[in-house]
Amino acid sequence: xxxxxxxxxxxxxxxxxxxxxxxxxxxxxxxxxxxxxxxxxxxxxxxxxxxxxxxxxxxxxxxxxxxxxxxxxxxxxxxxxxxxxxxxxxxxxxxxxxxxxxxxxxxxxxxxxxxxxxxxxxxxxxxxxxxxxxxxxxxxxxxxxxxxxxxxxxxxxxxxxxxxxxxxxxxxxxxxxxxxxxxxxxxxxxxxxxxxxxxxxxxxxxxxxxxxxxxxxxxxxxxxxxxxxxxxxxxxxxxxxxxxxxxxxxxxxxxxxxxxxxxxxxxxxxxxxxxxxxxxxxxxxxxxxxxxxxxxxxxxxxxxxxxxxxxxxxxxxxxxxxxxxxxxxxxxxxxxxxxxxxxxxxxxxxxxxxxxxxxxxxxxxxxxxxxxxxxxxxxxxxxxxxxxxxxxxxxxxxxxxxxxxxxxxxxxxxxxxxxxxxxxxxxxxxxxxxxxxxxxxxxxxxxxxxxxxxx
Amino acid sequence: xxxxxxxxxxxxxxxxxxxxxxxxxxxxxxxxxxxxxxxxxxxxxxxxxxxxxxxxxxxxxxxxxxxxxxxxxxxxxxxxxxxxxxxxxxxxxxxxxxxxxxxxxxxxxxxxxxxxxxxxxxxxxxxxxxxxxxxxxxxxxxxxxxxxxxxxxxxxxxxxxxxxxxxxxxxxxxxxxxxxxxxxxxxxxxxxxxxxxxxxxxxxxxxxxxxxxxxxxxxxxxxxxxxxxxxxxxxxxxxxxxxxxxxxxxxxxxxxxxxxxxxxxxxxxxxxxxxxxxxxxxxxxxxxxxxxxxxxxxxxxxxxxxxxxxxxxxxxxxxxxxxxxxxxxxxxxxxxxxxxxxxxxxxxxxxxxxxxxxxxxxxxxxxxxxxxxxxxxxxxxxxxxxxxxxxxxxxxxxxxxxxxxxxxxxxxxxxxxxxxxxxxxxxxxxxxxxxxxxxxxxxxxxxxxxxxxxx
Numbered sequence: 021x022x023x024x025x026x027x028x029x030x031x032x033x034x035x036x037x038x039x040x041x042x043x044x045x046x047x048x049x050x051x052x053x054x055x056x057x058x059x060x061x062x063x064x065x066x067x068x069x070x071x072x073x074x075x076x077x078x079x080x081x082x083x084x085x086x087x088x089x090x091x092x093x094x095x096x097x098x099x100x101x102x103x104x105x106x107x108x109x110x111x112x113x114x115x116x117x118x119x120x121x122x123x124x125x126x127x128x129x130x131x132x133x134x135x136x137x138x139x140x141x142x143x144x145x146x147x148x149x150x151x152x153x154x155x156x157x158x159x160x161x162x163x164x165x166x167x168x169x170x171x172x173x174x175x176x177x178x179x180x181x182x183x184x185x186x187x188x189x190x191x192x193x194x195x196x197x198x199x200x201x202x203x204x205x206x207x208x209x210x211x212x213x214x215x216x217x218x219x220x221x222x223x224x225x226x227x228x229x230x231x232x233x234x235x236x237x238x239x240x241x242x243x244x245x246x247x248x249x250x251x252x253x254x255x256x257x258x259x260x261x262x263x264x265x266x267x268x269x270x271x272x273x274x275x276x277x278x279x280x281x282x283x284x285x286x287x288x289x290x291x292x293x294x295x296x297x298x299x300x301x302x303x304x305x306x307x308x309x310x311x312x313x314x315x316x317x318x319x320x321x322x323x324x325x326x327x328x329x330x331x332x333x334x335x336x337x338x339x340x341x342x343x344x345x346x347x348x349x350x351x352x353x354x355x356x357x358x359x360x361x362x363x364x365x366x367x368x369x370x371x372x373x374x375x376x377x378x379x380x381x382x383x384x385x386x387x388x389x390x391x392x393x394x395x396x397x398x399x400x401x402x403x404x405x406x407x408x409x410x411x412x413x414x415x416x417x418x419x420x421x422x423x424x425x426x427x428x429x430x431x432x433x434x435x436x437x438x439x440x441x442x443x444x445x446x447x448x449x450x451x452x453x454x455x456x457x458x459x460x461x462x463x464x465x466x467x468x469x470x471x472x473x474x475x
Numbered sequence: 476x477x478x479x480x481x482x483x484x485x486x487x488x489x490x491x492x493x494x495x496x497x498x499x500x501x502x503x504x505x506x507x508x509x510x511x512x513x514x515x516x517x518x519x520x521x522x523x524x525x526x527x528x529x530x531x532x533x534x535x536x537x538x539x540x541x542x543x544x545x546x547x548x549x550x551x552x553x554x555x556x557x558x559x560x561x562x563x564x565x566x567x568x569x570x571x572x573x574x575x576x577x578x579x580x581x582x583x584x585x586x587x588x589x590x591x592x593x594x595x596x597x598x599x600x601x602x603x604x605x606x607x608x609x610x611x612x613x614x615x616x617x618x619x620x621x622x623x624x625x626x627x628x629x630x631x632x633x634x635x636x637x638x639x640x641x642x643x644x645x646x647x648x649x650x651x652x653x654x655x656x657x658x659x660x661x662x663x664x665x666x667x668x669x670x671x672x673x674x675x676x677x678x679x680x681x682x683x684x685x686x687x688x689x690x691x692x693x694x695x696x697x698x699x700x701x702x703x704x705x706x707x708x709x710x711x712x713x714x715x716x717x718x719x720x721x722x723x724x725x726x727x728x729x730x731x732x733x734x735x736x737x738x739x740x741x742x743x744x745x746x747x748x749x750x751x752x753x754x755x756x757x758x759x760x761x762x763x764x765x766x767x768x769x770x771x772x773x774x775x776x777x778x779x780x781x782x783x784x785x786x787x788x789x790x791x792x793x794x795x796x797x798x799x800x801x802x803x804x805x806x807x808x809x810x811x812x813x814x815x816x817x818x819x820x821x822x823x824x825x826x827x828x829x830x831x832x833x834x835x836x837x838x839x840x841x842x843x844x845x846x847x848x849x850x851x852x853x854x855x856x857x858x859x860x861x862x863x864x865x866x867x868x869x870x871x872x873x874x875x876x877x878x879x880x881x882x883x884x885x886x887x888x889x890x891x892x893x894x895x896x897x898x899x900x901x902x903x904x905x906x907x908x909x910x911x912x913x914x915x916x917x918x919x920x921x922x923x924x925x926x927x928x929x930x
Contacts, residue, residue: 022544025551026486031479089477096480097559097854104552108626126581128854130893170851171563190896197850197899395652396625399552399583438585438893441645444652 025107027269029100034092039260041295041367042253043083044302047374049253049366050341050474053328058472061338068239069246073143077254085257091139094171098127098134099261103269108397115417116426118275121433122266122293125400129194131435132289133164133249136258140247141168151175151244153237155205155230158184158357159191160403160435161249166200177244179205179213179233182225184357191439205230212236212334227361228333228347235336250286251331251340251365259292262432267296270430277308277430279416283408284312284321284379285358287365293432298376310377311416312368313408315359315387317455318351320344321372321379323462328472329363339471343369346465352455354384355443356404380412383454387411388447391437403435404443480562482724484555489547494715496750496822497708498538499757502829504708504821505796505929508783513927516793523694524701526602529595532709540712546594549626553582553589554716558724563852570872571881573730576888577721577748580855584649586890587744588619588704591713595702596623606630606699608692610660610685613639613812614646615858615890616704621655632699634660634668634688637680639812646894660685667691667789682816683788683802690791705741706786706795706820714747717887722751725885732763732885734871738863739767739776739834740813742820748887753831765832766871767823768863770814770842772910773806775799776827776834778917783927784818794926797824801920807910809839810898811859835867838909842866843902846892858890859898 042048051060063075070078077085087095106119124132144152152174156162162178169176178200185192185204192202205225206213212232216223223229231248238246248255263280270276280297282290290312300306314321320343329344331337344363351360364372371377384404391407393414394400402410409431420427437444446452497503506515518530525533532540542550561574579587599607607629611617617633624631633655640647640659647657660680661668667687671678678684686703693701703710718735725731735752737745745767755761769776775798784799786792799818806815819827826832839859846862848869849855857865864886875882892899901907 022486022548022551024486025548028483028485030483031477031481093477093480096477128850128856167854171854189900190893193896193900193903194856194893196903197847197856197896199851392652395583396654399622399626401583401649401652438645438649441648441652445644445648448648448651 023107024273025105027103027272029265029268031096033268034095034099035087035261035264037084037086038257039264039296039299040080040083040085040257041298042081044299045370047370049370052338052340053472055330055335055339058339065338069235071143071147071149071245073146074140074254077257078252088142091142094138095261100265101126103266105273106398109394112393112397113414113417115421117417117420118426118428119413119417120270120273120277120430122262122430123400123433124262125433125436129160129163129167130438131160131164131403132259132262132292132432133161134167135261135292136249136255136288137164137168139258141165141172141174144245145172145174149174149243149245151177152247153177153234153244154247154249155179155227155234157181157227157360159188159439160358162200162202163191163194164249165247166195166198169200170198176200177237178202179207179230181205181227181230182223183353188439205233207233210236226333226350231332232334232336235332250288253365253367255288256291256295256365256367259288260295262292263294263296266293266430275428278427279309279311279429281311281313281409281412281429281431283359283405283434284314284364285405286361287368289432289434291368293430294377301376311412312377312379313412314379314381315354315356315408316381316383317354317457318345318360319381319457320362320364322381325466326369326373327469327474329469330471331363341366341369341474343372345462346469348468349465352457354455355440356384356408358405359408382408382411385452385454388452390414392447400433401437401444402433403437404440406434478562479728480560482558482727484720484723486551488723489550489554490542490716490719492539492541493712494719494751494754495535495538495540495712496753497536499754500825502825504825507793507795508927510785510790510792510794513794520793524690526598526604526700528598528601529709532712533707543597546597549593550716555720556581558721560728561853564849567848567852568869568872570876572872572875573881573883574868574872575725575728575732575885577717577885578855578888579717580888580891584615584618584622585893586615586619586858587714587717587747588616589623590716590747591704591710591743592619592623594713596620596627596629599700600627600629604629604698604700606632607702608632608689608699609702609704610634610682610689612636612682612815614643614650614894615813617655617657618646618649619704620702621650621653624655625653631655632692633657634662634685636660636682636685637678638808643894660688662688664688665691670789681788681805686787687789687791690787705743708820708822710743711746711750711820711822714743715750717747718749718751721748721885730883733882734764734766734884736766736768736864736867736884736886738814738860738889739769739819740860741816742823744887744889746823749832756831766867767832767834768867769834769836770809770811770863771836771838772809772912773800773815774836774912775817775819777836780921781824781828782924782929784924785926786818796821796929798827800917801924803923804920807912809910810895811839811863813860814863837863837866840907840909843907845869847902855888856892856899857888858892859895861889
């Protein structure tokens with residue numbers, strides 16, 4: 021007789037609707053502002069960048085938005101994803117608590133990112149868009165969008181942060197295999213890129229710079245739209261398929277989480293797994309905790325300021341109400357490239373301000389220790405981003421054991437680390453280091469902002 | 476309404492028994508011979524290398540062998556694996572035929588290899604073995620065994636073919652992450668390695684040499700056993716979980732294959748998907764075809780000789796009845812490292828001789844063309860080995876369309892290509908080349924053999 025480890029769903033159980041948490045929020049997220057006038061912008065201001073269907077989703081307050089059949093059809097390439105009871109990790113920790121994880125690394129691109137790449141490509145395709153431009157850090161998002169665009173016959177152009185372009189060549193080949201063109205950013209193809217290169221010809225690039233480049237290309241070409249892999253409301257909503265499936269799977273397991281944990285970069289991963297559980301909290305008063313885990317070296321949630329800021333470095337995007345370190349903040353070169361972003365999305369920032377969600381910050385050595393333990397007890401070698409969630413799980417089980425209680429913990433294993441093994445090599449050879457960020461640096465970065473404060 | 480793409484099974488449907496095709500073969504495989512005396516060897520001759528439970532499986536004629544709960548428990552980390560209808564590929568080919576594939580790349584090691592690594596580690600663990608030694612080519616097998624050994628707390632030592640050790644450094648890190656020690660082969664740690672290095676200090680290594688090194692370490696250390704990832708009867712039998720699941724999944728899909736296709740290296744991948752279907756052919760006379768696909772540059776099945784030969788290069792293993800190119804044959808450096816082996820296992824060689832299975836040989840450019848088409852229509856970027864199966868699927872659908880018939884085709888997508896993207900880069904940049912092997916070279920390699928012929 022086997023103890024249940026894997027909880028699967030049938031293809032028919034792929035969710036039929038995305039969950040829009042805005043409908044259940046007492047305090048709605050504040051509106052985005054025009055970068056020049058600082059007045060709330062309407063949907064039309066976003067039209068040069070996004071197809072109308074996605075703009076409608078961005079501002080929607082409908083609770084459930086139907087997933088088109090064409091999207092569900094492609095979701096079935098890898099969805100529903102499996103959920104696991106982490107029996108090996110529990111045993112190794114000697115904990116009384118129960119640990120579950122949802123595994124999103126089974127997608128062709130190896131992470132949760134295709135959950136939004138597919139619908140974004142689909143709505144662009146429906147509105148006749150011929151090309152989509154985007155940015156990518158370590159390459160997870162660029163891979164996902166390349167894959168999605170190929171399925172719908174759309175051209176894809178990716179600005180990849182130069183340091184990753186050079187350090188993770190296989191991610192680039194993966195995007196090429198799916199037909200995308202990839203440029204190292206900053207590039208000389210855009211005004212934004214050229215302006216950065218003029219100041220610093222050896223710039224290693226950043227996510228904020230790459231966003232500026234991709235937005236510029238989309239804004240200046242009629243047949244080209246822009247696509248973002250996190251932060252925005254519609255992106256977070258698409259990711260709720262993760263949590264919606266996980267709820268069904270917890271039900272099948274006869275369980276319900278006390279704590280739901282995910283890494284935090286721009287918020288899509290965290291939103292995906294937690295929002296469907298937060299629905300129970302917002303609507304029914306369920307006592308579920310949701311913990312976002314960020315790197316100590318990029319601590320916008322735990323040490324940032326809640327105010328308006330740009331989504332990119334050059335300052336081309338609308339102003340978003342966010343917990344931010346300032347859009348000029350350059351995070352240290354940790355391996356979790358997907359978490360090196362200065363701000364958080366509007367919805368999650370509001371939820372954090374209102375005490376609905378919590379945040380914790382963890383250094384990378386603690387994260388890799390947790391990731392190693394996970395690899396050796398559960399099999400999958402996690403992406404460095406995912407290691408942040410695992411490290412928090414370890415913290416929470418220790419806390420519970422200390423208090424003599426058993427908690428049920430669910431986390432999102434958002435991707436595998438097959439493209440991040442150089443980071444594990446560093447860890448194994450004792451060369452991995454931690455980065456601290458001083459309060460002075462944060463204050464300085466925030467002091468540079470001339471964007472509106474929030475009362 | 477969605478067209479069904481993914482056919483899943485529940486954890487409870489992981490097979491409870493392995494299928495041993497020997498029980499149903501009219502002509503049983505010939506016995507292995509002692510390398511010196513050329514007399515059939517008994518089980519005791521294998522005792523220095525393998526635990527007794529595996530030796531019993533190696534010589535068993537029982538039809539069904541129960542899978543221990545401990546093994547099924549770890550199988551559930553990734554099994555049952557999904558089966559897919561290749562809707563995107565069918566559409567791109569414009570074929571009347573139906574294409575299904577079983578996807579084994581969802582395992583932590585990224586291929587089908589853990590299906591036998593887990594039980595091999597388990598039986599060694601049960602008999603108190605402290606260390607297992609093995610070889611690996613491109614790294615699929617070494618990764619799988621490292622993972623399995625870590626789960627059972629056994630030390631693992633891997634001799635990795637030098638050219639891959641240098642060219643695929645992330646595979647090495649993956650093995651290290653799971654706690655294994657990895658050496659480039661030929662090494663100066665064994666007599667076998669030193670003898671090769673004495674002749675050629677710059678030897679790039681080969682699978683045959685690496686096997687010699689691993690066997691030597693196991694044979695000369697009391698607490699150490701050896702483990703092989705293919706070729707042997709018990710290894711092939713462990714892989715039948717693939718085909719047993721696929722049969723259930725085809726039934727769920729309301730279908731049955733006319734043709735089952737898999738790549739062929741030593742035979743474990745091919746045996747895994749085809750043997751449970753061949754049972755229907757051997758027992759009930761079902762007209763299912765099983766096609767093994769080898770690289771044109773290593774054509775033992777289509778151009779080799781059926782005779783006794785060594786499993787390794789130095790000549791330390793028992794003599795096995797096999798289709799072989801000669802154990803000194805050095806295959807060209809194609810990217811499908813897992814298919815660069817001079818011989819085939821005893822069971823499959825007998826089945827080929829008896830006309831129960833078929834073989835085809837395909838060059839690597841045709842294989843990568845098929846793999847690219849698959850990536851762009853189905854998502855997953857396949858391992859170079861798996862591309863051989865896909866290329867054969869393309870050939871078979873074209874043939875069927877020419878004949879105006881619809882075939883139902885099933886193939887084994889044995890692994891993903893996340894560690895093989897340099898090969899895709901070569902293909903995309905037009906630098907990939909084909910290798911031919913002359914009849915003269917094959918004849919010369921076979922003429923060197925002084926091993927027994929088979930009447």
